[in-house]
Amino acid sequence: MRFARRAERIEPFYVMEVGKAAAQLAREHAHGDRPMVFLNIGEPDFSAPPLVQEAAARAVRDGRTQYTHALGLDDLRERIANWYAERFGIHVPARRIVVTAGASAALQLACLALIESGDEILMPDPSYPCNRQFVSVAEGRAVLVPTTAAERYQLSAAKVEEHWTDATRGVLLASPSNPTGTSIHPDELRRIHARVQDRGGITLLDEIYLGLSYDETFGHTGLAIDENVISINSFSKYFSMTGWRLGWIVAPDALVPVLERLAQNLFICPSTVAQHAALACFEAESIAEYERRRLEFRARRDMFIPALNDMGLRVPVMPDGAFYAWADCTQACEKLGVQGSWDFAFEVMKRAHVAVTPGRDFGHAQTSRFVRFSTANSMAHLQEAASRLAGLLH
Ligand SMILES: Cc1ncc(COP(=O)(O)O)c(C=O)c1O
Structure with a gap:
């Protein structure tokens, strides 16, 4: 074969x-x-904590298991938006939030929506291996840029500048990172994003570990910079729901209908039971x-x-x-x-x-x-x- x-x-x-x-x-x-x-x-x-487990069981018992909207349950998108307001003090409108089958599906959708054949995406070396493959499946090329301990194993604006070529489409960063657990300093992230914007590129920011942040300096979302930062997040890590397969992406308004069309065709919707369960993640308990x-x-x-x-x-x-x-x-x-x-x-x-x-x-x-x-x-x-x-x- x-x-x-x-x-x-x-x-x-x-x-x-x-x-x-x-x-x-x-x-x-x-x-x-x-x-x-x-x-x-x-x-x-x-x-998943008790309220989340109970919410899942209730959804199954009540037969709330049909497909949902491809963008996810409106209630869930609202609760995620509230979480950004309460936890990070920023306004992220629910209409910009697309619920996905984990950060993995969010990354896949973003790459398919934005990367053309031959486009290069800059990433730090070391970084989460699957992120390179999402780029590759979209016919792009991941360019690994070696990083140092002094750079917290993250890209810097200077390195983005140095490695940018005519083929470069943007950057894919994870903060905090897997495998290092280190984040990009917010000032450096601003500088990186500014360089990328100057060149008409995209800033994809994988913030799947952001909820598990232990340092005031770094525990901020890149979404605070401007609405062109595309942030990927997940219920897998902070919310302890790996196998439930649920995540989300916050996208600029213009990208949402494109993600929606792709999501409708590729996934129909994220798991309905997981979405009903995830509503309970945001209860005070x-x-x-x-x-x-x-x-x-x-x-x-x-x-x-x-x-x-x-x-x-x-x-x-x-x-x-x-x-x-x-x-x-x-x-x-x-x-x-x-x-x-x-x-x-x-x-x-x-x-x-x-x-x-x-x-x-x-x-x-x-x-x-x-x-x-x-x-x-x-x-x-x-x-x-x-x-x-x-x-x-x-
Ligand atoms: C940096 C990073 N991004 C994305 C993922 C994928 O997570 P999910 O379970 O939400 O698909 C992982 C999982 O380990 C990860 O470490």
Whole structure:
């Protein structure tokens, strides 16, 4: 059978592949005294809180399961708009919010709506691997721009300027980022957006981890800049609803009907049950629970990252959001006599029973030196992992 070139171009999502290897190893050692601690998983270890679960059950029981409007339930779009007002103090009209099947569908819709064949999109290296593939499926080309710790592993206006060519269509940024948990400083984001606007380009901003922000300096949405910033968000992370497949995009007015036409044809609508459930995310009781979880994520960061630094797995920039640690394993590789983060990850999985993600997925520049730890695991598991890793690397 012959497959389409666009499908052949898609690289495997190694996070998933490494996850499979970790699960296999975990099964083989299921009855040992050191069950695998999974620090390779990029999703909250919490499930949807009670009101959200009840709202889903009620929607199913009442038969409210037909297709919705392609843009999503009006009530949900309103509640998301209110959330921007209450949490970020900005006015985002509900008419600019398009509810989607996760940030993944939002990114896909945005790329299909805006990218022509051959268009180049600038992204930081390292960055979330699937974002490159959304560009590729839209026949565009993701251009990975190497970043440094001093830049918080984010693009700068100067780098955007330096790498902009006649083929460049815009930038795709994630703030806070996966795999680094670091954000773009709001002033730098303004400068980047201004450069992009000057060249008639697009600023796509993946803000899926924005709800999980731990630092006043960075916890602001790029939507505050102007209505040409396109922001992608999700119920997956802050709202702990990964498998429910629900997210949204905030688009300039002119883009909404284009997204609507694409969404009608490609998806009909996002999951109706998930949408009814998500209405309950914005109840005071649910928000209080989400805030407790955010503080828990922060406490885990504050315990785990110094522990990594102490054992020579240096995290060059303290994450200000999300639940990741991007750690340099050069010194640890030398200790274990292995070459590069891929082998290091498998060595750690086998010897310490701690599953981590090698950098390979996230770019090319320095990714063979880095591994990503996810701190979306209980404090007890994180402490156990830290102690096993320290034992291995002492
Ligand atoms: C930066 C980033 N963007 C988008 C996604 C996709 O999320 P969703 O579950 O909303 O499709 C992820 C998931 O890990 C992510 O880390």
